[in-house]
Amino acid sequence: MSTRRGIRIVTGARVVAGAVVAAGCVLAVVLGASAPLPGIRNTPAVSTVSPVPGDTVIVCNGSFRALGRDSVRAEAMVSAAGPTLTVDRTQAEPEVAELAMPDVTGGAGAQSLTGVVVDRVAPLLSASESMTVDADDMRGFAAAPCREPATTSWLVGGDVSTGASDVIVLSNPGDVPATVQIDVYGEARAASTAVVPAGTQLGVPLASVAAGEPRPVVQVTSDGVPIRASLQSSLIRTLDPVGIDLQDGVTGPQDRLTLLGVQASHAPGDDATAVVLRVLSLEADAQAVVGVRPVGGAASDVEEFPVALTADVPAEVALSGLEPGVYDVEVTGTAPIVAAVRQTVRAGTQADFAWMTAAPEIVAETAFTVPRGPSATLLLKNNGAADVSVGLAGGGEDQQVLVPAGSSVSVPVRAGSSWRLSPSGPVRAAVTMVGDDADAKVAGWPLTPSAVNQQPIDVRP
Structure with missing residues (x-):
């Protein structure tokens, strides 16, 4: 009997222990369900990379090309004038490579200049x-x-009317050929292809790719190697030559464009001698607002007017009501746009013209040179909400220029000089050169930031 009783006692103890364990498991499940679960957090890896600079390469156009001087071959090009080159020589001498100019008689001066990287510094x-x-x-x-x-470059300008002799200049400083696609935007689209050999410059008459277009805009796209695309223009009215121009391509469409240092002068009253804006909206109809303000003027001095744009069809507006002076032109679109302004100056029976393209934003030290010629001026524009101080070093002097928020200033700069521009904040800048009342000369171009000043890049997997 004692054995059986012992067995019962052991069995009962097992039952009690099992019940306790089961109750504990239930309690653990209940508590676990009510407790917050541990979260899994994964912070994305970010690596900041400073691009390794490559050699700095710039391309000079060389001889100005003239068409129509050979009565037998009207398309033949000859050199009308050779350039005077001004180089920034404050650092080591750049390496110079002459570009071949096989399609222009007497052509010279087309070349590439290379600043070689030293100790990872360009x-x-x-x-x-x-x-x-x-x-x-x-x-x-x-x-x-x-x-x-x-x-990719956009040439916003040019003319194919009677008396115009415009040439698209394609310069390839690379070691391999470049296949170049030329797309013309106008009342009808047109396209052409050219192969530019390595180390060579070729000219394409604008009339050969944009025949009949009153307001052409040209997109130049290179495959194989980057090229420099520019536009050389000359014009005759009746029998009188009325100017030449050398215009650079712009990088691409933007929603807001700033064109600086636009010269307005007295004109007889026809649009051909007024300030003329050419603008193109890409891929979509758009509304553009054009604002014109004298350099240094207050916000209340801005004159604004709307311009309706049809997709892929350039529009042109004459700003013929401007008083003589120097102006900033702002163009804001509801779609990405490209634009340029043609300005004309007169002195007696003489005339000259120049296209001014949009100025990009500059945030770091930038070098620029002013070539030899008439009086030159640096235009600075601050589109921001805070004042910007700009350091200017060159021409035998150093100075600080305050550019008020939302305004612009002009600074005389000596022709034939080299400069360094160092802004404390984002600014836009351009150089203009204008002759006196007895000498009709005008030229202008925006300053562009150097590829040397590439900002660090955040890389995320």
């Missing part, structure tokens, strides 16, 4: 060229900086 390199032509079929002054090549 030099700030700048150069500019200017030329004056005084012939029976061509007269005027043209000037432009030497620019870095690009894979």
